[in-house]
Amino acid sequence: MHTDAGTAFVVADPAVQRLSMPHVPALDGLRALAIGIVFVSHSGLGSVVPGGLGVTIFFFLSGFLITSLLRVEFAGAGTISFFGFYMRRVFRIMPPLWLTMMFVAALVATGLMAADPDPIGVAAQALFATNYVEMWYGRLGLPGMPLWSLAVEEHFYFLFPLLFLFLMKTSTARRTAVWCGILCVVVLMLRMVHVFVWNDMYQPYYLTHTRIDSILFGCILALWQNPVLGEKAWKPRPLWVAVALGALFMTVAIRQPQFRETVRYTIQGISLFVLFSAALWARGPVGTVLANPVLKRIGLYSYTIYLVHFAIIHLIAENLTHGSMLLAGIIAILPTWGYAALMYRIVERPLGRWRRRLDLFETAPPLGQTQRSADSI
Template identity: 30%
Template sequence: MTMLASSSPHVTDRPWPSQASFATARTRMVGPDILRSLAILLVMLVHLPLEATPAALVAVREYGWLGVDIFFVLSGYLIGTQLFKEIARTGNVDFKAFYLRRAFRIFPAFFMVLGLYAFVPLLRDAPTMQPLWKFATFTVNLGFDPRQGNALSQAWTLAVEEQFYLVLPLLVLLLYRRIGTGRVLALAATLTLAGIALRYTIWDSQVGGLVAASQFRPAFATYLRDIYYPSYTRLDGLLFGVVLAAARFFRPDLCKRFLPARVTMPVGLTFVAAALICFAVRGPLEGAGMFPVFQAQLGAVAGFPLISIGVALVFCAMLDLEHILNRWPVPGAVLVATLSYSLYLTHKSVFHAMRLLLGEENLQGATGFLLYLTASFVVAALLWFCVERTALHLRDRLLSPSR
């Protein structure tokens, strides 16, 4: 996920500070760190086997996939803001610099982990995986059938974002000064409705018949392949993140007037609650034993835009409340947010390795959960120190304005 490796210099690109530089750490934005930390912890939880999940977290685990949608919204906002600042300042987009920044931020750690998956099969969290070229080209989410290989499956989200950011700079350049506020909102509404219609059509033609025949597992795999993973059905979060960035950057007065925190926070939470209700409607899937992400048409079709709008509004409120959040920072949020990309890449293989070393029976309950968390953070810290931070320093040297 690009959000896990955000390009905003005051959010994650700056190396995690030591205690000696705590004053520098305070320049970080608290709101994004909190949401990013929440998102990665939810993603880690949803990939944890049920039998290894502490009883208190079982109910939360079923909705852990929501972390992905949080990442999409945050990523759309942060990358959108970066592009808007550049084009407003220069009237142009430096495509070379943009893609180089993305490459230095994403590629080193990702290809390090992909190489380990390729050449050390023992580390794979599942027996089989998709073809390596699909990972290397960030197209693994297209036609991704989990029945044909599920190792490193979390890379589908990174593929969605990389495809989106391949075209976003060009769209920003083409639409800048050519489209007003009303048309932006109309375009966002059109894309949202198109996504709803597309998911409905795919469900009706590909998934619904299998559900009606009580073939739940084939239906679940088809749903993942044709609705949950593809970029063209999962643009809601990124879209509303970019729209929020455009609104706050180009129309700050309108945002202040019509989107104050006292409005966006309760309305956003209402949208999130509405989405969860949609996903909680089991319908014919009651008792099927699948994650709530796999629902009847109501959740699969309408739930994703609802959760994306809700998260975007809550995030908007948190940005406005930054001065308050900064007074009461969440302990550990900076650390978790900084390591989030490395955690995202390695957490599944870490649990698999621990299962081989200790036995899954020793990874159950609170003690096993703490062992898993500790190992995950140790491995993520190593990847961050040895690969991520080195690549960031090299990028900053190569792309320094003084050069």
């Protein structure tokens, strides 16, 4: 992501003058890690590399970045521009999504990919309803496009700015974080209803009302103990980092279905709170790795990689005379990268410049990259 110069950020309330949103290189590395996990998992290694963990990292990162940006806007203006927020989401998310759907539809129409997509399923993919339409009604859309996680995010962000403004108008950031924590408990209870009352071991992974706590945990870090906004935030000690890594590993290693579809996501959210805090403080070798230019570029392309990678893997796998999904995944690296680079150059970057003209508040330089990061998956 390129960096744009900006104007100095000035807040209206002296009590929050320290708030600003600089570019955070570590988050580029974390975004690259997340999309890397998903890509490898979809390359036939799902039993070894947990793709769901990559999605959860995306959710947490998105909640942290967007809520941090909302705090900056609220501190400066005393309110939130809903028009600006939703328009930025529209022009960030929809053009790459719809163009990629057209690309996959062309592969199906020419017979390069074998599929018979349901029109209702395709419409659900385009309108962020696929996680419910596919799960509840079995209407499958275009192949190789796992858009359920994008649907979860868009459902969440349709309502969250309204909730954020209401809570921040009537309370403090710390108390808003408490309310987000309460919502996390509610979501956990909903998963338990699915699993223990309805004996549903499949749908909780995909449905918005059973997965948004992974985003909410990121929101909590943005509201409480946020080191990026210049606050006196908690810095995890190595022991806490080791415990969080151990807990994260445990959530991957334990295969018991009831555990996996209930408390797994809660433990992962708490663990990521610690690990993201540590990453945001990281200096030395860890900070250098996370800010690596290669990881930065992968993070820059991560949204389009997410949209197209699985379709390209399937396309290659279907046309290999002899080969595995792993071989298809290796071959898919280059065309996926090329597609993402092209999409960035001709679609995402031009629209990114236009989106920033919608900003109704001034931000600390260099917000350009951070703003686009917040609008990513």
